[in-house]
Amino acid sequence: MDTEQNTALTRALAEVPGPLPTSGVIHITLPHTDRFTVVGNHLAQHPDLSCAAVGIAVRIQSLPQGAKVGIKALAAHCREGEKRIAAALRELEAHGYLRRVRDRLPSGRIITRTVFCNQPAALLHPRRPAGAPPQPAKPEQTLAPAPVQEPAPAPVPMQEPAPAPARMPTAAPPAPEAPVAPPAPSAPLFVPRVPPPTAPKAPRQPLPQPSELTPELDRAATAFLGDLHRHAPQFFLSEDDVRRLVPGVAAWLERAARPDAIRRALTDDPPQPLNHPAKLLAHRLTELLPPAPPGVDALAALDRPRPRVTVTPFQTCDDCDRAFRSPTPGHCRDCREDRARRTESLPDAA
Incomplete structure (x- = not known):
């Protein structure tokens, strides 16, 4: 009776949409209105960084500009010791998140600046603004138009030439000014690595084909696909889907793949919910195609004696x-x- 119960968490759990998972974490996401920091999954789920390094990176990213992020300054606010913090900073520096730069002030004093980048992978991908035309690699020289020749006047009868009146020399007309090209718009320095939804998609690879679709391979592949729903009920295929996927399964069988191995490769860990089982099977038949078995010549090359190397004792x-x-x-x-x-x-x- 004296144990305090958190009823607010229970009410929030009841308001989570959709069916709750039977295992694993359940997220209760509440929007932040102040005092929050955006952290990318490339840092939070980095496969090579330790949890201490990720925590130190989040701590540095949440601090304002100009805050002290040295080893002693971080150790004064964190429970980790100076050795663990120093090791975490070295990890961040090795993966490009942190960099220490030595700079000389106008007074001649040399200081060390600590630079932290929240997304170092984006520094390697320069971009130009959306909708801007691509800049030419080299400026091309504009050729002046050729002068237009006027037709010669018709011949007139010869007459005594009259003395021409003296003319004052006139100044040459000013040359027309060359048009000035408008300045190119300044392009942002970096571009995100994730392509926009409107980016063109890569063409889909064709389904693998056997060297020869014999009647035996066709019957075996058809029976395999027709029996697939007995082992994985979500892979219930229509007759058209079976006929379309038969060459892909025949290519696997031709490469000496066992039916149980093919079944595991095609049906293990499907996405939930599975809306298009035939498309998933076509994708896995193409991407997970095993290599062709080695021939007799390749196996004979493995059995050849290798030249012995003499080692001086x-x-x-x-x-x-x-x-x-x-x-x-x-x-x-x-x-x-x-x-x-x-x-x-x-x-x-x-």
Whole structure:
């Protein structure tokens, strides 16, 4: 009777739409109105970062501009020690989320700036604004139009030329100014990696085909597809779907795939709900096609003896007991050179 019950959580759980899962987490999502930070799944679900590094990254991302994010400053507000925080910062620096840059101030003092990027993968994909025409790689030279020749006047009878009146020299007309191209709009520096919904989709790969659809392969593939719903009830196919998928299953059978292995590859872990079972089967038949079995020549190449590599053994020097590689025992290189110098100096000493 003295245990406090959280009735608010129970009421919120009753308002979750749809059927609740029998296992796993149940999300109760309430919209934030203030004091929140947007964190990408590329960081929250990073496969190579430790949970401590993800937590430190979220902590840094939530701090305002200019906040202290050194090891001692983070250790003063976190339960982790300085060694664990230093290791987490090294992880973030190795994956591009964090960078320490040394900069020189106008006064000559050298400082270290800590730069944190919430999406480092986007720095590798420059983009231009939507709807802007692509910029040419090199500016092309505009050729001036060729002058138009006027037709020559008709010939007139020859007459005595009259003296022409003297004319004052006139200034040449000013050359027309070249048109100035409007400045190109400034393009944003980065583009998200996720394509927009209106982006053209890649063409779908065709269904695999056997080298020869023999009557035996056709019967075996048809029986396999017709019996598939007995093992996975959601894969109940129509007659048209069976005929369309028979070549793909025949290609798998031709590559020595066992029916139980094909069944597991096609029906394991389907999406829920499964609205188009035939499309899922066609996709998996194409993407998960096993390689062709090796031929006799390929197997014979594996059985060929490989060339043996001769490895020079280690020997122990008789003078200094140093290990060196040589086919025969004796002295190492330093001891041989020392012996040669002593031998050369003996006549001089005499």
